[in-house]
Amino acid sequence: MKCYRIYQDQSVPENTNRIIHDQLKIIAGHCSEQEDIQVSIHEIRKSCKRIRAVLRLVRDNIGYSTYLRENVFYRDLARTFSVIRDYEVLCNSMKILREKQPDELKSIVSSRVLEYFTELRDRYLEDLLNESDPFGYVLHALEAAKTRVDQFYYTHHNFSGMGPGLERIYRQGRRLKKIVENRYTPEEFHNFRKRSKYLLYQIQLLKKVYKPTLKGYAKSLSIMTDRLGDYRDFDQLAEYLNHQRIPGFTKRKSENLVKMIEAEKIGLYKKAMRLSDLVYAESPRAFINRMESYWNASLKHKIK
Secondary structure (H helix, E strand, O other): OOOOOOOOOOOHHHHHHHHHHHHHHHHHHHHHOOOOHHHHHHHHHHHHHHHHHHHHHOHHHHOHHHHHHHHHHHHHHHHOOHHHHHHHHHHHHHHHHHHHOHHHHHHHOOOHHHHHHHHHHHHHHHHHHHHOOHHHHHHHHHHHHHHHHOOOOOOOOOHHHOHHHHHHHHHHHHHHHHHHHHOOOHHHHHHHHHHHHHHHHHHHHHOOOOHHHHHHHHHHHHHHHHHHHHHHHHHHHHHHHHHOOOOOOOHHHHHHHHHHHHHHHHHHHHHHHHHHHHHOOOOHHHHHHHHHHHHHHHHHHHHO
16 A cells, blocks of 8 residues: 555655545545445454554654544544454354365354354344444544644654654564463453554555565564464454354354364464564564664665
């Protein structure tokens, strides 16, 4: 996405405001026209996460109170569709599982499971659309958000306005990685995945600064976070099957399906954590020094 980039011929405020406004336009577009409602919901939530990654990048620059207000706003905006998205996750996880192990699933699970999740998702979506106008609500909320963006006050206009935020996210991800490896809990794993996703979005912002290196780093981050995301999605599917009864689906079939899911999770976890060793190989200070050196070297080249 070309609009989701930081350019060195623009100041940090100019970059930040442009990027957030571009994401707001994307959200507004999906609110106004929904050719595929599930795709629109996904894109709206993704743009909210991208904006939150930008806010984390300039958190020290715009001040904590401004950051907190805006971060909570976009978090709550994305939650407008969270229940629908949760059921979409269950549907997608079942599809992935059937593609990976079609022969085993034929004897264990019928298409009824996927149909059941799809029915639940569509029912909740219908209820949401009948009870309220979520897309209209989001569209209306964006008007005030656009005005607030232009009122951000920045204390720094160069790399020093982003460096602390980038280092903080990297440090948090690295710390959570060690916690997950030594004492796994779903909550800490979820936080590790989220911080890594924010780091990915921030590296994507900076990718143009030194593309040869950052492109490869962003790709590794993307693959790692995709695997962490699939792991969490399968975790949600297993959790649902362990605690909810699906009509026409026996307890034994649920248990067998959960065993298959757990086997998939083990593979995803190993692959993701293997990549995380590379992603978080440096100390936070070494990482941010490298990022700053790329910025300065690229800027020097542009000046010449």
